[in-house]
Amino acid sequence: MPSLLRSSILPAILFVLLPIAAPGQAAPRLPGELAWAIHSDPKTFDPAKVDDQASELVRYLTGGVLLRMNRQTLEAEPQLAESFRVSPQGTLLEFKLRSGLRFSDGSPLTSSDVAWSIRRILAPSTESIVAAEFLSPAAVSIETPDKLTVRIHLPKRIIGLAEIFDQIAVEPANRPTEARVTSGSFTVSDYKRGQYVRLNRNPNYWRHDKAGAQLPYATGIRLDIQNNREQEIALFLRGEYDLIDNLPPDYFRVVAQKSPQSVHDLGASLGTEQMWFNQAPGAPLPEFEKAWFQNRSFRVAVSEAIHRADLARIAFDGHATPGTGFISPANKIWHNDHLQYPHENLPGAIQLLASAGFHRFGNQLWDSSGHAVKFSLLINAGNPARQKMATMIQQDLGAAGMQVTIVALDYPALIERLLHKQDYEACLLGLAVVQPDPSFGMNIWLSSGENHQWNPSQKTPATPWEAEIDKLMLAQGSAASVPERKTAFDRVQQIVADQQPFIYLVYPNALQAVSPKLRGVQASIVSPGPVWAIDFMRRDPGQGGAR
Amino acid sequence: MKKRVPAALLLLLLVTSLGVLWLAPDNYAFQDRDATMAPASVRHWTGTDELGRDRTVRVAAALLIGLTGAAAAAAVTTLIAASFGLLAAFSPAWAAALLLFLGDVFLSLPWLFLLMIARSMLPLTASPLETAIATFLVLAALGWPACARAIYRDASVLRSAEWMIQGRASGLRTGQLIRLHLVPHLRPLLMPQFFICVPAFIVAEANLGALGLGVGEPMPSWGAMLLELDNSALLARSPWVYLPIVLLVVVLLLVESFATEGEANA
Numbered sequence: 001m002p003s004l005l006r007s008s009i010l011p012a013i014l015f016v017l018l019p020i021a022a023p024g025q026a027a028p029r030l031p032g033e034l035a036w037a038i039h040s041d042p043k044t045f046d047p048a049k050v051d052d053q054a055s056e057l058v059r060y061l062t063g064g065v066l067l068r069m070n071r072q073t074l075e076a077e078p079q080l081a082e083s084f085r086v087s088p089q090g091t092l093l094e095f096k097l098r099s100g101l102r103f104s105d106g107s108p109l110t111s112s113d114v115a116w117s118i119r120r121i122l123a124p125s126t127e128s129i130v131a132a133e134f135l136s137p138a139a140v141s142i143e144t145p146d147k148l149t150v151r152i153h154l155p156k157r158i159i160g161l162a163e164i165f166d167q168i169a170v171e172p173a174n175r176p177t178e179a180r181v182t183s184g185s186f187t188v189s190d191y192k193r194g195q196y197v198r199l200n201r202n203p204n205y206w207r208h209d210k211a212g213a214q215l216p217y218a219t220g221i222r223l224d225i226q227n228n229r230e231q232e233i234a235l236f237l238r239g240e241y242d243l244i245d246n247l248p249p250d251y252f253r254v255v256a257q258k259s260p261q262s263v264h265d266l267g268a269s270l271g272t273e274q275m276w277f278n279q280a281p282g283a284p285l286p287e288f289e290k291a292w293f294q295n296r297s298f299r300v301a302v303s304e305a306i307h308r309a310d311l312a313r314i315a316f317d318g319h320a321t322p323g324t325g326f327i328s329p330a331n332k333i334w335h336n337d338h339l340q341y342p343h344e345n346l347p348g349a350i351q352l353l354a355s356a357g358f359h360r361f362g363n364q365l366w367d368s369s370g371h372a373v374k375f376s377l378l379i380n381a382g383n384p385a386r387q388k389m390a391t392m393i394q395q396d397l398g399a400a401g402m403q404v405t406i407v408a409l410d411y412p413a414l415i416e417r418l419l420h421k422q423d424y425e426a427c428l429l430g431l432a433v434v435q436p437d438p439s440f441g442m443n444i445w446l447s448s449g450e451n452h453q454w455n456p457s458q459k460t461p462a463t464p465w466e467a468e469i470d471k472l473m474l475a476q477g478s479a480a481s482v483p484e485r486k487t488a489f490d491r492v493q494q495i496v497a498d499q500q501p502f503i504y505l506v507y508p509n510a511l512q513a514v515s516p517k518l519r520g521v522q523a524s525i526v527s528p529g530p531v532w533a534i535d536f537m538r539r540d541p542g543q544g545g546a547r
Numbered sequence: 548m549k550k551r552v553p554a555a556l557l558l559l560l561l562v563t564s565l566g567v568l569w570l571a572p573d574n575y576a577f578q579d580r581d582a583t584m585a586p587a588s589v590r591h592w593t594g595t596d597e598l599g600r601d602r603t604v605r606v607a608a609a610l611l612i613g614l615t616g617a618a619a620a621a622a623v624t625t626l627i628a629a630s631f632g633l634l635a636a637f638s639p640a641w642a643a644a645l646l647l648f649l650g651d652v653f654l655s656l657p658w659l660f661l662l663m664i665a666r667s668m669l670p671l672t673a674s675p676l677e678t679a680i681a682t683f684l685v686l687a688a689l690g691w692p693a694c695a696r697a698i699y700r701d702a703s704v705l706r707s708a709e710w711m712i713q714g715r716a717s718g719l720r721t722g723q724l725i726r727l728h729l730v731p732h733l734r735p736l737l738m739p740q741f742f743i744c745v746p747a748f749i750v751a752e753a754n755l756g757a758l759g760l761g762v763g764e765p766m767p768s769w770g771a772m773l774l775e776l777d778n779s780a781l782l783a784r785s786p787w788v789y790l791p792i793v794l795l796v797v798v799l800l801l802v803e804s805f806a807t808e809g810e811a812n813a
Contacts, residue, residue, distance in 0.1 A: 230779055254780040310580050314598060376671035381758070384778070391598055391764050395578050406764045407671045424671065 026240040027196055032219035034518075034537060036241045037226035042197065045178040045188055047169035048120050048128045053527075054225075056434075060528050061199055061221060063169025064183025064206075066095050066114065066150075069162035071524035071532040074333065074436055076162035080109070080170055080183060080206065081150075090157030090480065097148045103172050104202040105181045111144035113183075116173035118142055118152065133164045133439075157480065160437040185216045185535050197223040207535055217520065217538035233513075242518045242539065245529040247511040249319040249385060255513050262516055268321040268330040268507040269525050270433035273389065275377065275426055276502045277302075279454045281462070283422040288371050293425070293454075297356035299500040303342040304349035305400040306393055312506045315388035319511055323504035325493045330507070330525055331436045333482070336490040341497040349400050358401075365401030374403040375425035378417065381408040389505060390428055418453065427453070430508070434527040438476070438489050445473045445492060454501045465495050515539075553804040560798065561614070564607035573601050575608040576765035584784050593787040596775070602787050605767040606794060612762065613749050613769050614798065616683040621744035623687035625694060625737055632698025633725070636706055647699065650692040658689050662751065663760055665689075675766035682761055686748045694740045701736050705729060742805040749799065769795050 029035055042055040047063045050056050066081040078084060081095040101109035121128045122137040131137040139155040158164065170183045179188040185207075186199035199221040207215040224241070226232050233251055235241050237258050247255065247263065256263045277293035278285065292298045308322035324341045327334050350360070357368035365373040377393065379386045387408065394404040404426075409417070417424045433440070443449040447461040447470050461467035469492050476488035496502065510525040520536035531537065572590065573579065579591075579599035587594050593602040635646040665685045669678060705711060705728075714724055749769065755761040756770010764771070772791035775781050781788050 230777075233779075250778060250780045254783060257783070307580075314580060314583050374672060378671070387764075388598060392578065392580075394765065395576070403674075405672055405674060 026224055026235050027222065029222065029240070030220055032538070033222055034218045034220070034242050034539065035222040035224065036243045036245075036531075037224045037232045037235070038197075039225075039227045041193055041225055045180075045191070046176060047171065047179060048117075048126050048130075048176075050167075051129050054223075057223070057528050057531075058179060058188065058197060058199075059167070059169055061531075061534055062179040062182045062184045062186050062188060062202075064109075065166055065168060065170065067162050067165040069166045069526075071526040072522060074162070074526070076165075080114070086161070091154045093152040093154070093161070095150045095152075097150070098206055099148060101183065101206050102204040103181050103183050104187045104204055105172075106204060107172060107181075109170065109172075109183050110147040111150045112147075113173045114150045114170050115142045115144050117170045118150075118168060120171075120176070121168055130164060130167045133160070134158055157478065159477065159485070160435070160439050163435050163437055186221060189220070194225055196225060199223070205535075209536070215535040217536060218534075221534075236513055236515070239515065239517075242515045243521070243530055244513040245531070247513050249316040249508070249511060252319055252511050253317060259513075259516070262513050264512045264514065264523060265319055266510040266512065266523055266525050268328050269510040270328050270331055270436060271430060271508055272323060272326055272328065272433070273320075273386070273428070273430040273505045273508060274323070274326075274502040275393070275428040275505060276454045277375075277426050278422060278424055279462075279501070280422045280456065283424075285423075285425065286371075288367060288369055289375065289425060292367060292373065292375075295356055296499055297352050298358075299503065300342050301349040301352040301356075301400065302397060302402075303500045303503045304345045304352070305402075306396050306503070306505065307344055308505055309344070310396075311389050311392055315385045315392060316506065316508060319509040320506040321509065323506045325497050325504055326441070326502060327438070327489075327493055328433070328507045330510075331433075333436060334438050334486065334489060336493040338490070339493055339497050342500065346399060353400065360401045363398075363401060364403065372403065373401065374405070376405045376407050378407050378409060378414060378424050378427040380414050380429065381410050385508070386428060386430070393428070393505075419450070419456070422456075428505075436526060438485075438492075442473060442477065445469050463499075465499050469495055553801045557798070557801045560610065560794075560801075564610045567603055567607040568611070571601060571604045571607075573604060575600065575604045575767050577601070584781075586785065587787065593790055594785055597781070600765075602790060605772065606791055609767040609769055609772060609791065610794060610798065612679060612766065613752060613795075614745075616679060616752065617686075617745045617748035620683040620687035620690070620748045621741050623684075624690040624744050624748075625741045627687070628691040628694030628740065629698055629733065629737060631691065631695040633702050633729070635695070635699045636702035637721070643699070643703075647696065650695050653689075653692040654696075656689075659754065661689055662686070662755055663758065673763070675763040678761075678763040679766060679768075682752055682755060683748065686751050690744055690748065690751075694744070697740065698733065698736060701733065702729065705732055739805075742802060746799045746802045749795070749802075753795065 026035065038054045038057060040052070040054050042058050043052045044050060044055050045058060047059040050059050064080050066079060067076045067084065068079045069075070070077050080097055080101060082098045084093065084095045086093055095114070097111060097114065103109050119142060120126055121130050122134060122140055134140050134154065135158060136155050141153045143151045145151065171177065172181055181187065182202055185202060185205055187202050188197065189200040190198035201216055201219050205215060209215055229248055229251065232241065232244060233255060236244050237255065252263060252265070277299060279290070279293050281290065283290065312318065312320035312322050321329065325336065325339050327336065329335050353365065358365050358373065367373060377390055379390050390406045394406060397404050418427060443451045446452065447458040447466045450456055452458070455462055461470055472488045472492050476485040479485045479488065510529070512523065512530050514521050514530055517540045519538055519540055520533065521530050522533040523530060524532050526532070577600060579595060581599070582591065582595050583597055583599040585591055585595040585599070591601050591603065593606070596602055596605065631646065631650065635643040638646065662685055669681050673681065711724065711728055714728055719727065752761050753769040753773055756768045757774050761770040762768035769791060775788050776792060
């Protein structure tokens with residue numbers, strides 16, 4: 001009989017239920033080794049070519065740098081450099097190296113290694129994303145007057161030195177080793193694709209603790225490549241992993257129930273969750289829809305109709321902070337404390353829509369030309385918090401008479417629509433912000449930027465307010481002092497709050513789980529989060545070994 | 548007949564679901580945001596989901612949507628299969644071979660991916676109801692080749708049956724032959740086909756839903772509700788999370804029992 005259809009039922013059920021399978025086994029832990037999970041394979045171990053999160057973490061743990069940004073004070077701390085100075089015009093940087101520096105293989109580390117590593121970053125053939133931070137990398141020149149001094153001549157002042165040099169790992173000149181020979185805390189010793197990256201302590205690391213003991217304390221690190229969060233949490237609770245960074249909000253409660261002392265909600269992170277409307281004039285949308293999306297009153301009304309406190313409370317189980325603008329309040333240096341933004345106000349939103357020519361008939365909102373206000377909201381599939389936010393926004397905007405359909409797409413399909421075809425009406429996504437300094441956002445805020453998502457890659461600014469943002473962003477990029485930059489940047493935040501090209505919804509909180517056995521962890525919301533002070537981290541020897 | 552018990556149970560489920568939808572104070576989309584993941588209470592008999600939506604109402608709606616959608620799709624697919632099988636059976640040998648080859652090509656396609664592609668080609672603004680209809684139509688359009696082969700085999704046996712030859716000899720036209728002789732004989736074959744397709748389509752819709760490609764929010768569907776089982780955090784918070792999967796298995800077993808009864812009778 002027709003067994004094919006029948007036989008397809010069982011595999012189909014299994015297909016639905018398979019992800020609930022029991023937790024697997026982690027590789028055995030070596031003595032003194034720390035272990036946690038990363039969620040994808042590092043794309044490269046070459047520190048100059050890093051452009052994904054996993055590779056960046058490996059570079060952070062293995063690469064020796066001239067300056068490191070303190071993840072709590074956000075200030076530059078000298079590392080391989082003993083001291084540094086910047087000329088008054090900002091065009092000359094001079095680094096003095098510590099004496100007696102050596103690479104992990106014992107060979108001496110001198111100014112020529114530093115110069116070679118920086119030149120490699122600047123070379124166009126390397127395609128390093130850090131090069132752009134030097135504004136015009138080709139015009140930068142580097143000299144090494146002696147073995148301990150490096151001078152960098154810049155065509156013009158650059159900003160965020162701590163962040164830039166934090167990303168430049170010093171490698172042995174003319175023999176890049178893909179992090180096998182390093183000047184940082186660890187070296188890569190073993191990598192099994194899809195399984196783990198193993199790091200060993202660098203025996204020649206320059207740093208010692210106050211008592212004179214060699215750092216780092218941990219003998220090694222195993223980074224398991226694990227993209228199943230359920231398994232990651234199960235292995236953490238079994239003591240196989242020492243920490244979880246970016247704990248998903250719905251799992252916070254589970255971990256807290258089983259191990260209350262290990263979970264930490266550090267408050268708002270630097271990241272944002274936002275929705276926006278497609279305002280691109282070339283988008284394949286009907287003209288009347290473009291007219292809604294380009295109408296400031298429409299966007300502000302949408303913003304006012306959304307219950308952000310509910311989003312934070314329900315979609316993130318309370319582990320998020322209602323959003324106001326694109327700089328999180330956790331970013332104390334750059335957040336505009338006097339920002340005026342649209343508050344939740346449904347009657348106000350309905351009034352604003354009426355004044356903009358929209359009218360309600362029954363439960364449906366209509367525009368002045370007689371079109372029902374309906375649009376789709378794209379989200380990426382597989383993000384439960386975003387799915388919940390979208391469903392809640394659907395109800396909130398329904399109260400204002402707008403019909404929203406939610407469309408979950410996988411990432412490639414989503415990016416195709418957003419960037420290439422611009423074939424969408426509205427989109428809800430998040431932005432993981434890794435650097436507190438606003439210079440990272442140039443590509444988003446400049447109207448010519450590719451990531452200026454509501455209307456990308458404009459030849460000339462489409463609106464006066466976008467032109468003003470362009471001017472202010474360029475001004476803050478070349479301003480000499482932080483207060484001057486802050487004034488310009490505060491104004492950008494205010495324009496964005498007034499115009500609502502991005503409607504900011506929430507700042508997800510930074511959620512971390514750290515094993516109570518782990519010592520020396522210094523909490524931070526800035527990437528790489530809890531492991532930023534890796535040199536001082538170790539498992540409590542008093543409580544035995546691995547398990 | 549044993550068939551009566553599953554039929555009665557299924558009917559009871561359907562009537563209960565309709566009753567729940569009729570009597571419940573809230574509709575399936577209403578978010579009671581002050582009562583998310585609430586336990587069972589007088590207002591919410593089986594509690595609420597993560598967005599504060601009544602679980603009983605949503606499960607009842609999902610059951611009705613899933614069952615009617617799958618039944619309609621199964622009817623369409625059985626019809627297509629019957630037409631295709633009969634056409635092949637009554638065509639010259641070379642045409643039958645060609646048609647069957649076509650069916651085999653269809654069979655060998657990776658149906659889950661086809662479903663995904665077909666479903667993702669829908670316009671973005673399709674309403675939840677339209678997505679539901681489209682999902683089941685796609686299932687119907689892709690589900691027929693296996694049935695068609697079975698029907699072809701039985702129909703070709705029937706074609707050379709003695710009473711068919713006698714019918715033809717006594718001057719019945721093809722249409723009359725099909726109506727008077729063929730369809731009554733094929734019915735014992737078509738009914739189980741239909742009842743086998745129903746659970747298969749329910750599960751296929753659940754699969755698509757679990758991939759985010761099924762029935763759109765806020766309309767409830769098995770797939771979206773089964774996704775909750777993927778989250779151990781939720782499982783720990785409410786036993787009612789298991790309600791959809793339990794009901795799904797019950798419905799599948801009930802519908803399957805029709806198919807096996809049909810086979811036994813055939």
